[in-house]
Amino acid sequence: MRALLAALALGLAAPAHAQLDFGRILDLGKKAVEVGQKVQEATKEYTVEEEIALGEGITTGFLGAIRLHPDERLQRYVNRVGRWLASQTERADLPWTFGVIDTEIINAFAMPGGTVVVSHGLVKRLGSESELAGVLAHEIAHVLKKHQLSAIQSDAGWSAAATGAKAVAADQIARRGGGDVMGIKTQLANAGVDLVKDGLFLRPLDRSMEYEADRLGVVVAARGGYDPYGFVAVLTMLAQVKPEETGVSITFSTHPSPADRLAELEKVMPELEKYAGQPQVEGRFRQTVR
Amino acid sequence: MIAAMTARLLLPLLLALLSLAGDALAQEPASTNRATDLKERPAMDARTLAPLPAEAPVKVLARQGGWTQVEAGAQRGWVRAFHLKFQSTVETSSGGGVGSGITSIFGFGSREAPKTSKVATLGIRGLTPEDFKNASPDPAALRKMQSYRADKASAERFAREAKLAPVRVAYVGSGS
Numbered sequence: 001m002r003a004l005l006a007a008l009a010l011g012l013a014a015p016a017h018a019q020l021d022f023g024r025i026l027d028l029g030k031k032a033v034e035v036g037q038k039v040q041e042a043t044k045e046y047t048v049e050e051e052i053a054l055g056e057g058i059t060t061g062f063l064g065a066i067r068l069h070p071d072e073r074l075q076r077y078v079n080r081v082g083r084w085l086a087s088q089t090e091r092a093d094l095p096w097t098f099g100v101i102d103t104e105i106i107n108a109f110a111m112p113g114g115t116v117v118v119s120h121g122l123v124k125r126l127g128s129e130s131e132l133a134g135v136l137a138h139e140i141a142h143v144l145k146k147h148q149l150s151a152i153q154s155d156a157g158w159s160a161a162a163t164g165a166k167a168v169a170a171d172q173i174a175r176r177g178g179g180d181v182m183g184i185k186t187q188l189a190n191a192g193v194d195l196v197k198d199g200l201f202l203r204p205l206d207r208s209m210e211y212e213a214d215r216l217g218v219v220v221a222a223r224g225g226y227d228p229y230g231f232v233a234v235l236t237m238l239a240q241v242k243p244e245e246t247g248v249s250i251t252f253s254t255h256p257s258p259a260d261r262l263a264e265l266e267k268v269m270p271e272l273e274k275y276a277g278q279p280q281v282e283g284r285f286r287q288t289v290r
Numbered sequence: 291m292i293a294a295m296t297a298r299l300l301l302p303l304l305l306a307l308l309s310l311a312g313d314a315l316a317q318e319p320a321s322t323n324r325a326t327d328l329k330e331r332p333a334m335d336a337r338t339l340a341p342l343p344a345e346a347p348v349k350v351l352a353r354q355g356g357w358t359q360v361e362a363g364a365q366r367g368w369v370r371a372f373h374l375k376f377q378s379t380v381e382t383s384s385g386g387g388v389g390s391g392i393t394s395i396f397g398f399g400s401r402e403a404p405k406t407s408k409v410a411t412l413g414i415r416g417l418t419p420e421d422f423k424n425a426s427p428d429p430a431a432l433r434k435m436q437s438y439r440a441d442k443a444s445a446e447r448f449a450r451e452a453k454l455a456p457v458r459v460a461y462v463g464s465g466s
Contacts, residue, residue, distance in 0.1 A: 064425030
Protein backbone atom coordinates (compact mmCIF):
# COMPACT_ATOMS: atom_id res chain seq x y z
CA MET A 1 0.00 0.00 0.00
CA ARG A 2 2.73 2.35 0.94
CA ALA A 3 4.66 1.42 -2.17
CA LEU A 4 1.62 2.21 -4.25
CA LEU A 5 1.12 5.57 -2.61
CA ALA A 6 4.78 6.37 -2.90
CA ALA A 7 4.72 5.50 -6.58
CA LEU A 8 1.68 7.69 -7.00
CA ALA A 9 3.33 10.57 -5.27
CA LEU A 10 6.49 10.11 -7.26
CA GLY A 11 4.38 10.02 -10.37
CA LEU A 12 3.19 13.51 -9.67
CA ALA A 13 6.68 14.82 -9.35
CA ALA A 14 8.45 12.79 -11.97
CA PRO A 15 6.29 10.49 -14.07
CA ALA A 16 9.24 9.00 -15.89
CA HIS A 17 10.86 7.57 -12.81
CA ALA A 18 7.96 6.30 -10.78
CA GLN A 19 9.67 3.11 -9.80
CA LEU A 20 11.10 2.32 -6.43
CA ASP A 21 13.88 -0.14 -6.01
CA PHE A 22 12.72 -2.48 -3.31
CA GLY A 23 15.01 -5.26 -4.42
CA ARG A 24 17.63 -5.03 -1.72
CA ILE A 25 15.11 -4.29 0.95
CA LEU A 26 12.93 -7.26 0.09
CA ASP A 27 15.95 -9.48 -0.13
CA LEU A 28 17.01 -8.53 3.37
CA GLY A 29 13.45 -8.93 4.57
CA LYS A 30 13.26 -12.43 3.17
CA LYS A 31 16.44 -13.42 4.94
CA ALA A 32 14.98 -12.11 8.17
CA VAL A 33 12.11 -14.55 7.88
CA GLU A 34 14.48 -17.37 7.07
CA VAL A 35 16.56 -17.04 10.20
CA GLY A 36 13.54 -17.71 12.29
CA GLN A 37 11.20 -16.17 14.75
CA LYS A 38 13.53 -16.29 17.70
CA VAL A 39 16.29 -14.21 16.21
CA GLN A 40 13.73 -11.78 14.87
CA GLU A 41 12.20 -11.28 18.29
CA ALA A 42 15.64 -10.74 19.76
CA THR A 43 16.46 -8.07 17.21
CA LYS A 44 13.34 -5.97 17.53
CA GLU A 45 14.77 -3.83 20.26
CA TYR A 46 17.72 -1.63 19.39
CA THR A 47 20.66 -1.18 21.68
CA VAL A 48 22.05 2.35 21.76
CA GLU A 49 25.02 1.13 19.70
CA GLU A 50 22.73 -0.31 17.07
CA GLU A 51 20.64 2.85 16.98
CA ILE A 52 23.81 4.88 16.39
CA ALA A 53 25.02 2.51 13.65
CA LEU A 54 21.68 2.68 11.85
CA GLY A 55 21.67 6.47 12.15
CA GLU A 56 25.16 6.70 10.71
CA GLY A 57 24.11 4.56 7.78
CA ILE A 58 21.13 6.80 7.18
CA THR A 59 23.31 9.90 7.41
CA THR A 60 25.82 8.42 4.98
CA GLY A 61 23.06 7.87 2.44
CA PHE A 62 21.55 11.27 3.13
CA LEU A 63 24.86 13.05 2.60
CA GLY A 64 25.20 11.22 -0.69
CA ALA A 65 22.18 13.20 -1.87
CA ILE A 66 22.80 16.57 -0.20
CA ARG A 67 26.23 17.94 0.55
CA LEU A 68 27.39 19.70 3.68
CA HIS A 69 27.62 23.48 3.62
CA PRO A 70 31.27 24.53 3.16
CA ASP A 71 31.28 27.14 5.97
CA GLU A 72 33.24 25.33 8.71
CA ARG A 73 32.78 28.15 11.19
CA LEU A 74 29.03 27.81 10.81
CA GLN A 75 29.26 24.02 11.21
CA ARG A 76 31.18 24.34 14.47
CA TYR A 77 28.85 27.06 15.73
CA VAL A 78 25.75 24.92 15.15
CA ASN A 79 27.49 21.98 16.85
CA ARG A 80 28.17 24.04 19.97
CA VAL A 81 24.59 25.25 20.23
CA GLY A 82 23.26 21.74 19.60
CA ARG A 83 25.67 20.00 21.96
CA TRP A 84 24.84 22.48 24.73
CA LEU A 85 21.12 21.78 24.32
CA ALA A 86 21.58 18.01 24.12
CA SER A 87 23.59 18.15 27.34
CA GLN A 88 20.42 19.29 29.12
CA THR A 89 18.54 16.13 28.21
CA GLU A 90 18.16 12.53 29.37
CA ARG A 91 20.24 11.35 26.38
CA ALA A 92 23.16 13.67 26.97
CA ASP A 93 25.70 10.92 26.34
CA LEU A 94 24.84 10.16 22.72
CA PRO A 95 27.53 11.18 20.18
CA TRP A 96 25.54 14.26 19.18
CA THR A 97 26.47 15.53 15.75
CA PHE A 98 24.99 18.52 13.98
CA GLY A 99 25.37 19.63 10.41
CA VAL A 100 24.26 22.36 8.02
CA ILE A 101 23.42 21.11 4.54
CA ASP A 102 24.04 23.18 1.46
CA THR A 103 20.52 23.63 0.16
CA GLU A 104 18.06 26.48 0.04
CA ILE A 105 15.11 24.29 0.94
CA ILE A 106 13.77 25.02 4.41
CA ASN A 107 13.95 21.96 6.58
CA ALA A 108 15.71 20.04 9.30
CA PHE A 109 16.15 16.35 9.93
CA ALA A 110 16.97 14.07 12.83
CA MET A 111 18.51 10.63 12.47
CA PRO A 112 18.46 7.87 15.09
CA GLY A 113 21.38 7.99 17.47
CA GLY A 114 21.82 11.76 17.71
CA THR A 115 22.59 13.21 14.30
CA VAL A 116 20.71 16.38 13.41
CA VAL A 117 20.86 18.21 10.10
CA VAL A 118 19.49 21.64 9.31
CA SER A 119 19.34 23.30 5.90
CA HIS A 120 21.19 26.50 5.15
CA GLY A 121 17.94 27.83 3.70
CA LEU A 122 16.39 27.57 7.13
CA VAL A 123 19.36 28.81 9.15
CA LYS A 124 19.72 31.99 7.12
CA ARG A 125 16.07 32.89 7.75
CA LEU A 126 16.51 32.73 11.50
CA GLY A 127 17.11 35.87 13.50
CA SER A 128 18.84 34.74 16.67
CA GLU A 129 20.56 31.87 18.44
CA SER A 130 17.38 31.25 20.45
CA GLU A 131 15.57 30.60 17.17
CA LEU A 132 18.31 28.20 16.06
CA ALA A 133 18.12 26.57 19.50
CA GLY A 134 14.37 26.12 18.99
CA VAL A 135 14.93 24.31 15.71
CA LEU A 136 17.73 22.10 17.03
CA ALA A 137 15.83 21.34 20.25
CA HIS A 138 12.83 20.19 18.20
CA GLU A 139 15.08 17.77 16.31
CA ILE A 140 16.82 16.66 19.49
CA ALA A 141 13.38 15.86 20.91
CA HIS A 142 12.72 13.49 18.00
CA VAL A 143 15.91 11.64 18.94
CA LEU A 144 15.01 11.62 22.64
CA LYS A 145 11.68 9.99 21.86
CA LYS A 146 13.13 7.71 19.14
CA HIS A 147 10.44 8.87 16.74
CA GLN A 148 12.50 7.86 13.71
CA LEU A 149 13.03 4.34 15.00
CA SER A 150 9.30 4.05 15.65
CA ALA A 151 8.56 5.19 12.10
CA ILE A 152 11.01 2.65 10.70
CA GLN A 153 9.61 -0.14 12.83
CA SER A 154 6.00 0.68 12.04
CA ASP A 155 6.63 0.40 8.31
CA ALA A 156 6.69 -3.18 7.02
CA GLY A 157 9.30 -2.63 4.31
CA TRP A 158 11.63 -0.45 6.34
CA SER A 159 11.28 -2.64 9.38
CA ALA A 160 12.12 -5.74 7.33
CA ALA A 161 15.26 -4.05 6.05
CA ALA A 162 16.48 -2.91 9.41
CA THR A 163 15.45 -5.97 11.41
CA GLY A 164 16.64 -8.19 8.58
CA ALA A 165 20.06 -6.61 8.69
CA LYS A 166 20.35 -7.28 12.38
CA ALA A 167 19.06 -10.81 12.00
CA VAL A 168 21.50 -11.60 9.21
CA ALA A 169 24.36 -10.38 11.33
CA ALA A 170 23.09 -12.21 14.40
CA ASP A 171 22.80 -15.37 12.37
CA GLN A 172 26.37 -15.03 11.10
CA ILE A 173 27.61 -14.47 14.61
CA ALA A 174 25.75 -17.51 15.87
CA ARG A 175 27.30 -19.67 13.15
CA ARG A 176 30.76 -18.42 13.91
CA GLY A 177 30.18 -18.69 17.62
CA GLY A 178 31.70 -15.36 18.44
CA GLY A 179 30.54 -11.87 19.27
CA ASP A 180 30.97 -9.65 16.26
CA VAL A 181 29.64 -6.25 17.11
CA MET A 182 31.23 -4.82 13.99
CA GLY A 183 29.23 -7.22 11.86
CA ILE A 184 25.94 -5.96 13.22
CA LYS A 185 27.07 -2.37 12.87
CA THR A 186 28.08 -2.84 9.26
CA GLN A 187 24.79 -4.51 8.39
CA LEU A 188 22.83 -1.77 10.10
CA ALA A 189 24.81 0.94 8.36
CA ASN A 190 24.02 -0.72 5.04
CA ALA A 191 20.37 -0.96 6.00
CA GLY A 192 20.42 2.76 6.82
CA VAL A 193 21.58 3.55 3.31
CA ASP A 194 18.80 1.37 1.92
CA LEU A 195 16.23 3.20 4.01
CA VAL A 196 17.30 6.51 2.50
CA LYS A 197 16.99 5.06 -1.00
CA ASP A 198 13.58 3.72 -0.07
CA GLY A 199 12.26 7.18 0.67
CA LEU A 200 12.75 7.47 4.40
CA PHE A 201 13.01 11.23 4.03
CA LEU A 202 9.97 11.51 1.83
CA ARG A 203 7.45 10.50 4.41
CA PRO A 204 6.49 12.66 7.34
CA LEU A 205 6.27 11.50 10.89
CA ASP A 206 2.91 11.36 12.60
CA ARG A 207 1.45 14.69 13.55
CA SER A 208 1.39 13.67 17.18
CA MET A 209 5.15 13.17 17.05
CA GLU A 210 5.66 16.65 15.63
CA TYR A 211 3.52 18.22 18.32
CA GLU A 212 5.35 16.24 20.97
CA ALA A 213 8.74 17.34 19.62
CA ASP A 214 7.48 20.94 19.63
CA ARG A 215 6.46 20.67 23.30
CA LEU A 216 9.68 18.98 24.37
CA GLY A 217 11.85 21.22 22.24
CA VAL A 218 10.74 24.47 23.85
CA VAL A 219 11.53 22.98 27.26
CA VAL A 220 15.01 21.85 26.14
CA ALA A 221 15.69 25.36 24.79
CA ALA A 222 14.57 26.88 28.10
CA ARG A 223 16.83 24.45 30.00
CA GLY A 224 19.73 25.67 27.93
CA GLY A 225 19.04 29.18 29.14
CA TYR A 226 17.43 30.46 25.93
CA ASP A 227 14.17 32.31 25.50
CA PRO A 228 11.90 29.35 24.61
CA TYR A 229 9.82 31.68 22.47
CA GLY A 230 12.60 31.51 19.90
CA PHE A 231 10.79 28.51 18.47
CA VAL A 232 7.50 30.39 18.42
CA ALA A 233 9.27 33.03 16.35
CA VAL A 234 10.49 30.31 13.95
CA LEU A 235 6.96 28.98 13.46
CA THR A 236 5.76 32.54 12.93
CA MET A 237 8.40 32.97 10.24
CA LEU A 238 7.45 29.65 8.61
CA ALA A 239 3.81 30.68 8.57
CA GLN A 240 4.81 33.62 6.40
CA VAL A 241 7.08 31.82 3.94
CA LYS A 242 5.63 31.75 0.48
CA PRO A 243 5.90 28.40 -1.26
CA GLU A 244 7.79 29.86 -4.21
CA GLU A 245 10.46 31.08 -1.80
CA THR A 246 11.10 27.64 -0.43
CA GLY A 247 11.75 26.02 -3.75
CA VAL A 248 8.82 23.75 -3.21
CA SER A 249 6.99 23.06 -6.42
CA ILE A 250 4.57 20.22 -5.88
CA THR A 251 4.01 19.22 -2.34
CA PHE A 252 1.54 17.29 -0.31
CA SER A 253 2.05 16.90 3.31
CA THR A 254 0.41 15.44 6.32
CA HIS A 255 2.48 17.79 8.40
CA PRO A 256 0.69 20.14 10.66
CA SER A 257 0.74 23.67 9.34
CA PRO A 258 2.75 26.25 11.28
CA ALA A 259 -0.58 27.80 12.28
CA ASP A 260 -1.78 24.51 13.78
CA ARG A 261 1.55 24.04 15.54
CA LEU A 262 1.37 27.53 16.99
CA ALA A 263 -2.13 26.81 18.24
CA GLU A 264 -0.89 23.62 19.94
CA LEU A 265 2.15 25.32 21.46
CA GLU A 266 0.05 28.14 22.83
CA LYS A 267 -1.57 25.62 25.17
CA VAL A 268 1.70 24.87 26.96
CA MET A 269 3.69 28.09 26.62
CA PRO A 270 2.07 29.74 29.67
CA GLU A 271 4.03 27.21 31.77
CA LEU A 272 7.24 28.56 30.26
CA GLU A 273 6.34 32.22 30.46
CA LYS A 274 8.81 32.84 33.26
CA TYR A 275 11.68 31.88 30.95
CA ALA A 276 10.62 34.31 28.22
CA GLY A 277 13.11 36.85 29.51
CA GLN A 278 16.08 34.52 28.94
CA PRO A 279 18.63 35.55 26.31
CA GLN A 280 17.90 35.39 22.59
CA VAL A 281 21.58 35.86 21.69
CA GLU A 282 21.44 37.83 18.47
CA GLY A 283 24.95 39.22 18.29
CA ARG A 284 27.11 36.17 17.70
CA PHE A 285 24.35 34.56 15.66
CA ARG A 286 24.40 37.40 13.16
CA GLN A 287 28.19 37.40 13.13
CA THR A 288 28.26 33.71 12.25
CA VAL A 289 25.30 33.14 9.96
CA ARG A 290 25.37 34.56 6.49
CA MET B 291 43.39 51.72 19.37
CA ILE B 292 41.23 54.15 17.50
CA ALA B 293 40.28 51.43 15.09
CA ALA B 294 39.31 49.20 17.98
CA MET B 295 37.21 51.93 19.54
CA THR B 296 35.55 52.67 16.26
CA ALA B 297 34.78 49.02 15.83
CA ARG B 298 33.28 48.90 19.30
CA LEU B 299 31.10 51.87 18.52
CA LEU B 300 30.14 50.71 15.08
CA LEU B 301 29.29 47.13 15.91
CA PRO B 302 26.04 47.80 17.75
CA LEU B 303 25.01 50.18 15.01
CA LEU B 304 25.86 47.62 12.37
CA LEU B 305 23.88 44.98 14.21
CA ALA B 306 20.93 47.31 14.50
CA LEU B 307 21.06 47.99 10.77
CA LEU B 308 21.36 44.30 10.01
CA SER B 309 18.34 43.49 12.09
CA LEU B 310 16.36 46.03 10.12
CA ALA B 311 17.69 45.26 6.69
CA GLY B 312 18.03 41.53 7.16
CA ASP B 313 14.41 40.97 7.91
CA ALA B 314 12.84 39.45 4.85
CA LEU B 315 9.47 39.46 6.56
CA ALA B 316 9.11 43.17 6.39
CA GLN B 317 5.68 44.34 5.39
CA GLU B 318 4.06 40.93 5.30
CA PRO B 319 0.31 41.24 5.67
CA ALA B 320 -1.34 39.47 8.59
CA SER B 321 -4.33 39.94 10.83
CA THR B 322 -5.20 39.47 14.46
CA ASN B 323 -6.91 36.17 15.30
CA ARG B 324 -8.54 37.61 18.42
CA ALA B 325 -8.88 40.91 20.22
CA THR B 326 -5.48 41.89 21.57
CA ASP B 327 -3.28 44.78 22.61
CA LEU B 328 -0.74 46.71 20.59
CA LYS B 329 2.18 47.14 22.99
CA GLU B 330 4.93 49.72 23.02
CA ARG B 331 7.63 47.11 23.65
CA PRO B 332 7.76 43.29 23.24
CA ALA B 333 6.83 42.60 26.85
CA MET B 334 3.69 41.79 28.84
CA ASP B 335 4.20 44.72 31.18
CA ALA B 336 4.78 47.22 28.38
CA ARG B 337 2.43 50.14 27.89
CA THR B 338 -0.58 49.42 25.69
CA LEU B 339 -0.62 51.75 22.69
CA ALA B 340 -4.03 50.68 21.49
CA PRO B 341 -6.46 47.78 21.74
CA LEU B 342 -6.83 45.86 18.47
CA PRO B 343 -10.07 44.07 17.58
CA ALA B 344 -10.15 40.56 16.11
CA GLU B 345 -9.51 40.42 12.35
CA ALA B 346 -7.61 43.70 12.40
CA PRO B 347 -5.28 43.88 9.38
CA VAL B 348 -1.64 44.57 10.23
CA LYS B 349 1.73 44.56 8.51
CA VAL B 350 4.48 42.45 10.02
CA LEU B 351 7.79 44.26 10.50
CA ALA B 352 9.93 42.05 12.72
CA ARG B 353 9.82 39.25 15.25
CA GLN B 354 11.41 38.87 18.64
CA GLY B 355 10.75 35.79 20.72
CA GLY B 356 7.02 35.50 21.31
CA TRP B 357 6.36 38.96 19.97
CA THR B 358 5.84 40.36 16.51
CA GLN B 359 6.32 43.99 15.57
CA VAL B 360 3.50 45.25 13.40
CA GLU B 361 2.13 48.33 11.79
CA ALA B 362 -1.54 48.73 12.60
CA GLY B 363 -3.03 51.70 10.84
CA ALA B 364 -0.78 54.62 11.64
CA GLN B 365 0.67 52.98 14.72
CA ARG B 366 3.66 50.76 15.17
CA GLY B 367 3.99 48.39 18.09
CA TRP B 368 4.22 44.77 19.29
CA VAL B 369 1.60 42.03 19.53
CA ARG B 370 1.83 38.46 20.79
CA ALA B 371 2.85 36.14 17.95
CA PHE B 372 0.07 33.76 19.00
CA HIS B 373 -2.47 36.50 18.32
CA LEU B 374 -1.69 36.76 14.61
CA LYS B 375 -2.60 34.70 11.57
CA PHE B 376 -0.95 34.75 8.19
CA GLN B 377 -3.74 33.63 5.94
CA SER B 378 -2.21 34.91 2.73
CA THR B 379 0.41 32.22 2.39
CA VAL B 380 -0.52 29.18 4.39
CA GLU B 381 -3.51 28.34 2.25
CA THR B 382 -1.51 27.75 -0.88
CA SER B 383 1.55 26.07 0.47
CA SER B 384 2.12 22.65 1.83
CA GLY B 385 4.74 20.08 2.42
CA GLY B 386 7.72 20.54 4.56
CA GLY B 387 10.00 19.94 1.87
CA VAL B 388 11.64 16.90 1.42
CA GLY B 389 11.48 15.85 4.40
CA SER B 390 9.18 15.88 6.16
CA GLY B 391 10.60 12.62 6.41
CA ILE B 392 12.36 11.35 9.13
CA THR B 393 11.97 14.11 10.99
CA SER B 394 10.39 16.70 11.05
CA ILE B 395 10.14 19.78 10.68
CA PHE B 396 8.66 22.31 9.40
CA GLY B 397 5.89 21.40 7.21
CA PHE B 398 3.83 23.98 5.60
CA GLY B 399 0.79 21.83 5.32
CA SER B 400 -2.32 23.59 4.24
CA ARG B 401 -5.46 23.01 6.22
CA GLU B 402 -7.03 21.61 3.10
CA ALA B 403 -4.40 18.92 2.71
CA PRO B 404 -5.88 15.46 2.81
CA LYS B 405 -5.31 14.48 6.38
CA THR B 406 -5.66 10.78 5.83
CA SER B 407 -3.00 10.28 3.21
CA LYS B 408 0.00 8.60 4.66
CA VAL B 409 2.56 9.53 2.06
CA ALA B 410 3.71 12.95 1.20
CA THR B 411 6.04 13.66 -1.58
CA LEU B 412 7.21 16.43 -3.51
CA GLY B 413 9.29 17.74 -6.18
CA ILE B 414 11.69 20.13 -4.74
CA ARG B 415 13.88 22.19 -6.95
CA GLY B 416 17.34 20.78 -6.66
CA LEU B 417 16.24 17.86 -4.57
CA THR B 418 13.95 15.13 -5.81
CA PRO B 419 13.10 11.64 -4.62
CA GLU B 420 15.50 10.41 -7.33
CA ASP B 421 18.34 12.28 -5.64
CA PHE B 422 17.87 10.07 -2.61
CA LYS B 423 17.27 6.93 -4.63
CA ASN B 424 20.37 7.41 -6.74
CA ALA B 425 22.67 8.81 -4.10
CA SER B 426 25.78 6.82 -3.46
CA PRO B 427 26.59 6.70 0.24
CA ASP B 428 29.18 9.27 1.27
CA PRO B 429 31.09 8.02 4.32
CA ALA B 430 33.72 10.75 3.87
CA ALA B 431 31.03 13.40 4.33
CA LEU B 432 29.86 11.63 7.48
CA ARG B 433 33.40 11.69 8.88
CA LYS B 434 33.76 15.35 7.99
CA MET B 435 30.49 16.17 9.71
CA GLN B 436 31.59 14.26 12.78
CA SER B 437 34.87 16.19 12.84
CA TYR B 438 32.85 19.34 13.63
CA ARG B 439 31.40 17.85 16.81
CA ALA B 440 31.67 19.85 20.00
CA ASP B 441 32.34 18.10 23.30
CA LYS B 442 30.32 18.82 26.44
CA ALA B 443 32.96 21.02 28.00
CA SER B 444 33.51 23.27 25.00
CA ALA B 445 29.76 23.62 24.52
CA GLU B 446 29.47 24.70 28.14
CA ARG B 447 32.16 27.35 27.74
CA PHE B 448 30.44 28.54 24.61
CA ALA B 449 27.13 28.85 26.48
CA ARG B 450 28.73 30.76 29.31
CA GLU B 451 30.23 33.26 26.87
CA ALA B 452 26.69 34.26 25.90
CA LYS B 453 25.56 34.31 29.54
CA LEU B 454 23.38 31.27 29.03
CA ALA B 455 22.70 29.63 32.38
CA PRO B 456 21.19 26.14 32.51
CA VAL B 457 17.91 25.88 34.39
CA ARG B 458 15.87 22.93 35.58
CA VAL B 459 12.61 22.83 33.69
CA ALA B 460 10.15 19.91 33.66
CA TYR B 461 8.61 18.82 30.38
CA VAL B 462 5.21 20.34 29.72
CA GLY B 463 1.94 19.10 28.27
CA SER B 464 0.59 15.64 27.68
CA GLY B 465 2.50 12.63 26.46
CA SER B 466 5.88 13.84 27.55
